[in-house]
Amino acid sequence: MKKPLLVGAAGCGSIIVEFGLNLAGIAYDYEEVDYSDDSPTRARLLQVNPLGQVPALVLPDGKVMSESLAILHWIQDQKPAVALIPPPGDAARADFYRWAVFLIAAVYPTWTYGDDGKKWVGGDAAAGKALRDSTDEHRKKLLKQMEGACGAPHFLGKRFSAIDLYLAAMSHWRPGKDWWSSHVPKLLAAARAAIDRPEVSRIIARDFKQQA
Ligand SMILES: N[C@@H](CCC(=O)N[C@@H](CS)C(=O)NCC(=O)O)C(=O)O
Incomplete structure (x- = not known):
């Protein structure tokens, strides 16, 4: 095929x-x-x-x-x-949808628009930097909100899900591991539990110098 x-x-x-x-x-x-x-x-x-x-x-x-x-x-x-997504009838399904969409609709765009801020504000470098700085700050608030909902060892508690895969990638992006470790340690632990899987760790090792 x-x-x-x-x-x-x-x-x-x-x-x-x-x-x-x-x-x-x-x-x-x-x-x-x-x-x-x-x-x-x-x-x-x-x-x-x-x-x-x-x-x-x-x-x-x-x-x-x-x-x-x-x-x-x-x-x-x-x-x-x-088993990336809790099936219908699974008690974790509502939380999965809420927080997976929160990641995509609220958290992810803070990088999408901040990565190259000037692209979205007509090429003005100073305005682009302001956009990057403000989206970087906003993201911290969003991640802290998720921290309050985070279970262990995975975001949804006992159940691994695709949310953990997002956390595994995003913990390598701005603001980086040190900030995650001090401000959102539960999210970082869930990210690391996902990174412990060889199917995840080999991609992380390929693309990032600092692995976990
Ligand atoms: N909602 C999209 C977001 C994808 C996204 O923002 N990708 C970034 C790279 S990590 C990108 O392509 N940025 C370039 C751009 O938006 O122009 C998804 O979940 O796939």
């Missing part, structure tokens, strides 16, 4: 999808792109995802999926045993 093709960028949100694919045992091809406006691979990325974002997954039938959480649902559907 034809393999899905993951269009991604090292260390970016595409690694969350790679964690899921690896845990599910789904073989995939990988194409590295640079999503910067002036990159030589930008045109190719836009061809796959007109929003110019990674991850994007080209399914075996040619259909394209973007949005990491949607892709994780697709993975769950292919291989239900992967």
Whole structure:
């Protein structure tokens, strides 16, 4: 069978999808792109995802999926045993939906818009830096809110889920491990429990110098 093709960028949100694919045992091809406006691979990325974002997954039938959480649902559907998402009837399902969507709708955009702030404010470097600084601060509040809802050893308590995969990736992004360790230690512990899985740790080791 034809393999899905993951269009991604090292260390970016595409690694969350790679964690899921690896845990599910789904073989995939990988194409590295640079999503910067002036990159030589930008045109190719836009061809796959007109929003110019990674991850994007080209399914075996040619259909394209973007949005990491949607892709994780697709993975769950292919291989239900992967248990990324609590099934209907599971007591953890409501919490899963609440916090997975919180991650995607509230937390993730603080990087999306802050990473290259000037891109969103008309090229003004000072305004771009202000956007980055304010989204960096906002993210800290959001993560602290999640800390209050975090169980152990996984975010949902006894049950591992895709939320832990987001935490595993995001704990490597701004503001970094030292801040997570002092301000959101429960989230960091849940991230580390996910990183303990070899299917996750090998991607982390590939893309980040500081592993856990
Ligand atoms: N909601 C998207 C967010 C994806 C996202 O923001 N990706 C970043 C890289 S980690 C990106 O492509 N940024 C470039 C841009 O938004 O122009 C998802 O969950 O997949």
